[in-house]
Each structure stands twice: as structure tokens, then as C-alpha cells.
Amino acid sequence: MKALSKSKAATIYEVAQHAGVSIATVSRALRDSDLVTAATRARVRAAVEALNYTPNQLGRSLAEGRHAANGIVFPDLTGPYYAEVVLGYEEAASELGRSVLILATHRRRDAEAAVLDLAGRVDGLAVMGNTVGDDTVRAIAATGTPLVLLARPPVDGVDTIRTRNERTATALADHLVAHGHRRFVFAGDPEAAPDMAGRYGGLVKALRAHGLPKPELRPCAYDVEAGESVGRELMADPPDAVVCANDEVALGVHIAAEAAGRSVPEDLAVTGWDDVLAARFAGLTTVSQPMRELGAIAARWLDGRIGERNAGPERAAPRRRVLPTQLVVRRSCGSHPAETPNPLGGTA
Amino acid sequence: MKALSKSKAATIYEVAQHAGVSIATVSRALRDSDLVTAATRARVRAAVEALNYTPNQLGRSLAEGRHAANGIVFPDLTGPYYAEVVLGYEEAASELGRSVLILATHRRRDAEAAVLDLAGRVDGLAVMGNTVGDDTVRAIAATGTPLVLLARPPVDGVDTIRTRNERTATALADHLVAHGHRRFVFAGDPEAAPDMAGRYGGLVKALRAHGLPKPELRPCAYDVEAGESVGRELMADPPDAVVCANDEVALGVHIAAEAAGRSVPEDLAVTGWDDVLAARFAGLTTVSQPMRELGAIAARWLDGRIGERNAGPERAAPRRRVLPTQLVVRRSCGSHPAETPNPLGGTA
DNA sequence: GACGGCAATGAAAGCGCTTTCAAAGTCGAA
DNA sequence: TTCGACTTTGAAAGCGCTTTCATTGCCGTC
Numbered sequence: 001m002k003a004l005s006k007s008k009a010a011t012i013y014e015v016a017q018h019a020g021v022s023i024a025t026v027s028r029a030l031r032d033s034d035l036v037t038a039a040t041r042a043r044v045r046a047a048v049e050a051l052n053y054t055p056n057q058l059g060r061s062l063a064e065g066r067h068a069a070n071g072i073v074f075p076d077l078t079g080p081y082y083a084e085v086v087l088g089y090e091e092a093a094s095e096l097g098r099s100v101l102i103l104a105t106h107r108r109r110d111a112e113a114a115v116l117d118l119a120g121r122v123d124g125l126a127v128m129g130n131t132v133g134d135d136t137v138r139a140i141a142a143t144g145t146p147l148v149l150l151a152r153p154p155v156d157g158v159d160t161i162r163t164r165n166e167r168t169a170t171a172l173a174d175h176l177v178a179h180g181h182r183r184f185v186f187a188g189d190p191e192a193a194p195d196m197a198g199r200y201g202g203l204v205k206a207l208r209a210h211g212l213p214k215p216e217l218r219p220c221a222y223d224v225e226a227g228e229s230v231g232r233e234l235m236a237d238p239p240d241a242v243v244c245a246n247d248e249v250a251l252g253v254h255i256a257a258e259a260a261g262r263s264v265p266e267d268l269a270v271t272g273w274d275d276v277l278a279a280r281f282a283g284l285t286t287v288s289q290p291m292r293e294l295g296a297i298a299a300r301w302l303d304g305r306i307g308e309r310n311a312g313p314e315r316a317a318p319r320r321r322v323l324p325t326q327l328v329v330r331r332s333c334g335s336h337p338a339e340t341p342n343p344l345g346g347t348a
Numbered sequence: 349m350k351a352l353s354k355s356k357a358a359t360i361y362e363v364a365q366h367a368g369v370s371i372a373t374v375s376r377a378l379r380d381s382d383l384v385t386a387a388t389r390a391r392v393r394a395a396v397e398a399l400n401y402t403p404n405q406l407g408r409s410l411a412e413g414r415h416a417a418n419g420i421v422f423p424d425l426t427g428p429y430y431a432e433v434v435l436g437y438e439e440a441a442s443e444l445g446r447s448v449l450i451l452a453t454h455r456r457r458d459a460e461a462a463v464l465d466l467a468g469r470v471d472g473l474a475v476m477g478n479t480v481g482d483d484t485v486r487a488i489a490a491t492g493t494p495l496v497l498l499a500r501p502p503v504d505g506v507d508t509i510r511t512r513n514e515r516t517a518t519a520l521a522d523h524l525v526a527h528g529h530r531r532f533v534f535a536g537d538p539e540a541a542p543d544m545a546g547r548y549g550g551l552v553k554a555l556r557a558h559g560l561p562k563p564e565l566r567p568c569a570y571d572v573e574a575g576e577s578v579g580r581e582l583m584a585d586p587p588d589a590v591v592c593a594n595d596e597v598a599l600g601v602h603i604a605a606e607a608a609g610r611s612v613p614e615d616l617a618v619t620g621w622d623d624v625l626a627a628r629f630a631g632l633t634t635v636s637q638p639m640r641e642l643g644a645i646a647a648r649w650l651d652g653r654i655g656e657r658n659a660g661p662e663r664a665a666p667r668r669r670v671l672p673t674q675l676v677v678r679r680s681c682g683s684h685p686a687e688t689p690n691p692l693g694g695t696a
Numbered sequence: 697g698a699c700g701g702c703a704a705t706g707a708a709a710g711c712g713c714t715t716t717c718a719a720a721g722t723c724g725a726a
Numbered sequence: 727t728t729c730g731a732c733t734t735t736g737a738a739a740g741c742g743c744t745t746t747c748a749t750t751g752c753c754g755t756c
Contacts, residue, residue, distance in 0.1 A: 059742025083431040278626035407712025
């Protein structure tokens, strides 16, 4: 009885023939149009069942003139940061009836081409951080594909969402100064990403306000190994505090310090950024960000832009948004007498 | 000079007209066919530039009869496990010239429908763990879409890749018994996922082989909070060792134990699974898995299947593969006198 | 009893591209 | 000079669907 054809998927024509109707009727029946009789609809349903028919989305999308899919471009997926953003994006997008295409640009040289290709497969695209240059962003924007930039420097005419870096970095620095720290190192590369520049900038500004010298800059990559490497170098003459560009680097510095027989925070303070799970267990003072929300807002903005685009040419002005971040104080920045008894906890 | 049209993207017809050739020639020029003169190709290129033309991938895919895209279905993206698998998948797929569509099924009730829809948008699909039932898998397989199951019970006729659970769980249990532990608890739900069943099964088998009683089973979700909750309950009468289904749970148990004034591993041993970054900082004995490789192999298998499918009906037998996992011994399972001096390290 | 109006269906035109097949143009050899 | 072989280009069919527009059949109405 099972009429599974060899391998080729059934088309709307075969369903129509099997049900004894035209393809137009099949299409309408499947889209729940009220233009078909209940009886006809039933016949079509039966044919669909019998042939195990699934509509070809390419045909459908081509006819409708929409992909019903959004894309997101990010450097990597290791570490919770990008993964959470992507998850928030996917969740919001799929609620809006859109599939999500992903593209990781790290470890590929043809990133720009890959992003352009991706742009041709979606109705809207989110571009994160340090992935492609402004030229590529402008080229995509020029084709009319709605775009939103995440944690990335703005480009004229394109929506941008970022998280607060500078102000929270200043707050972090104030806290460290209050602990009595005076000689600072910043581990991370302000040139590498705008987020990092903001964090460094906030630190510099705060130190200046306190009449302290500029932090020593130690550019490095953003993983544990890079942090360990920087940490080892620093242990010859440890500073009071090492402010790290993210948690992975901070954890690396932490490891290097302990390996060198120094303890955190007694001998030196270490802070990170992102509030990864490990930060809690390392007692790392850090900053938490609304990552999922970042992704979700991007998806919703894009949906709005896609709607506008179909509505007419009157395009609203580009939007900017900065999401708040929160200092998470734990052990690693210096002793807190009034601390909660649970050494693994954290206080915001 | 910039002739950016209002908003509508240019089509191949406009490029053809602008270059004074037919659309066939434009198509050939863009696909680097050697059937076009260098001069013609240049004219076409110029027109493409002038119009800021990007080929519509829908039209292309429809004509070619392929999506040039693969899908992957997973429950969630929090925690490194799924994220790493997805990343490995994306990397391999994009090397093979395929885009990647993702779908997270957690916190949505219409998962089955969403997966079916996704299946219609891709040339091949990877389905992870506890996302959709066998019926859905079979329905997709019946349409002819190549499928590979990851960390999930096999389905007749469908390729499956898993990581080793039972044997490594047995090795872990042996290790714990060698430490002198006798009374065991398993925190996690063997019913929830086949991976978990394997871990539990390996533990049971090992204890039986040592003539020890079955472990006490504490079903729970797979996050830190669930672990804390189980941990709190256990602290009334702590067992010798708590073998947890994954690292998050283990870290939760760890937190609960310390909060109750018990120390790990002196008062009780705790082990996890996955080797997340935090495990290193908590000194957690755990098991590492080749997550990226899991994803990468899935992408390559799918590519192969898609090739076969286009080649002819002779379909190779379904493949099964089990990837090895590795015990990572750290502090939390009991004292190791000969341990490396770096307390944060781990030994395989 | 003829006719207007409405509900259900079908025919056919696209959506933007690839690719087959035919036509036109080019060149060298007889 | 003419012919055949080859190269380059164009016309048009089709990929699987949605949707407009036309058609059919049916009902109630005057």
C-alpha cells in the first residue's frame, strides 16, 4: 500500500493528479484558503498523505518572493557569548516564522564572499563583531537586504545594537581603585573589536579621573591560552590588577598566576568580562551582558525592516541601541569582608 | 554615477540588457563557464558592478534542483556541548559549499512541524539527541532527504553517530571504586536521552562487577540549578560519590555540597561529563568528547549521501559510528598524591 | 423561465535562474 | 571561393510553487 516512490520527492502536480484537481486547488487547500470545499480539501489531504508530499520550499519561496529565512554572521561559537546571542536570535526568528542560517567566519579567508553569498539566501541579516568590513556591510545594504549590526561599529544607514562597555568598565575600574589597586594592566586588544576598545577606554578614563597612570596595554587573543601567556609574562613583576578583555583571558591569567605561586586576589586582582560559567567557579569578578536579548532584538528589528521594505520605500531612520551590562563582583578583585558565605556565589 | 535602484534587487535580465547580451550569457559568465569570450565576460562583469547585482539564490537553487544548504536540529545552545557540535558541523559544511540552517527545539511545542519544515529547505539534515521522535525521523527519511542522527538512538535505515558512553562510564566507575568509594548516586535521567542511559548503564555494570550495590538514581534536569537541588537533598546523608550526567549538574552538586559545609573530594566525590571550561576551575573529574568532530563527520556523511542520491538509487547500507571519549581525572574524585602541581590542570 | 450573483475550480502567467538545443559567426583547408 | 568544423551566443523550456483572472455550475430572484 505504501506508495513510496523510488527517491524523487513528489511535486504538487502529482498530488493534483492523484486528487483529481488542479495544482491551484492543491496549493489553496494546503494554505488553508477558504476558497476550497471541505470535501476537496479532504481529497487533497488524502493525496498528500498517500504520496508523502512535502511542498518544495524553493518553489514556494521563489513564487512568494521571500526566503522566510534570516542569517546571522559571527566569528565563532566557542565560549558562551556568541552561542547565547545566536540562540536568542534563533528563538525570536523562529517565533516570527523565519528559519535561521548561520555563518562562522573564523578560520576562513573568504569570509567576505561567504557573507555576500549568505546575504543572497535570506530576507535579513545580522552581522556580529569582528567578522567583515564596512565595505561588505555597505554592499549588502545597497542591495536592499535589511541588516543589523551587533557589537560592531555602526555603518551609515544601518541599524546597530551594542552592549554597554565604557561605562561599566569605568565602574569596574572605580571598584578596583577603591580596593586600593594602583598599577593596572589591560589584557586584550582594543584594536581588535569595538567592544574591547570600549572596555579599554572606560578603564583609561576612570584611571585618569583618579589621577592614576594609564594602564599598561598587553594585546592578546581572546582565549585561555593567550591569557596564560600574558599572565606568565606579567608574573615577573606583577601589577596590582589585571583587567582582562574577557573571562577566558582572565581565567588564563589566573592560571598563570597560581602556577607562578601568586594568589588571586591577595597578590594581584584579576577581572574578566562576560560572566561565563567558569567565572563563577574561579571566583572571578566580571561583567554580565544580556546576550540572548541582544540576539532577540536583532531578529525583531530585522523582521520589522523586512516588513517596511515590502510595504514601501519610506524607510525609517537607522536605529541605535545600547543594552545595559552589569558588574558582577566576586573574590578576584580583592577581599570583600561582608561577602556572602558561599564562596562560589556572586553579587551584582 | 551610482545607479542604485530604489530598493528592488536587480535581476539577471537587467544585467543582460545592460551588457547587451542574453541572460544565458550572463549566467555563463558568472559561473565561469569557458563558453564565453574574455571580452563578453568583462562586459558582464561591468554590468554586474554597475547594477550591484547579486544572483538570487532561490532562482538558482530551483533551477539546479539543490538547496546548497544543510540543516541541524539540536535542543539548545547553552553550554558548550551543542555549540561545539554545531560549530564543527558548520565548518565542515561550509567547506563543502553548503550553508547551514539551525533549529533549536527546546521551549517550543511544535518541534516536529518545525523540523519537517526545515527538512524541506535543505539537501540534508542532522538531528541531535532529544529533539524529535522516530516518527518524524522516518517521515523525513521517506521523502528521500538524507539524514544523520547524532547522539540519538538509531532508526532503521538512517546513519547514526554517537560518542562512547557506557565503556567510559565503566572506566570512570572503576576509578572511583579504586578510590575506595562504595556508595554511589547517579544524578541525571537515563530516560531523557540515550547518552544518559549509556552513562548510567556503564556505572551500573561496573558496580555490579565490583560486587557493589546499584547506584541510587536521582533523575534531574541538566543544568546547574538542578544539580544544586539534588545536591541539597543529598547532603542530609551524603553518599561516597555522586556521578552526574553532565558537568553542569556536577557543578551544581559541588556548590550545594560546599554550601552545606562538606568538601569535595574529602567528604564526597563528584564527577561530571563533557569537560566544560568551568570543570577545569572546579577541579572536576569528567569526560571529554570530540564534539567538533561529531559535527564535522555528520556534515561529511551527509555530503556523501547527497552525492549518492543524485548519482542513482543504489543506496549504501546505513552507517553507524561511535566516537571515543576520554576520562579526565581531576581533584573531585578523590586525592591523587602524584598529581601535577598545578591545581587547575587535568590529566587524561 | 431567464438572469444576475456568487462559490468553487482551472488555466496560465510568472518568480529568477540554469541548461539544452539551435543558430550565427569565424576560421582554415581544399 | 566554398565548405565543414568549431566557437560563441541566443531562444526557450523548465525547476515547483503562488496567484490572478477566467470559467463553470449553482442558487435565488423577479
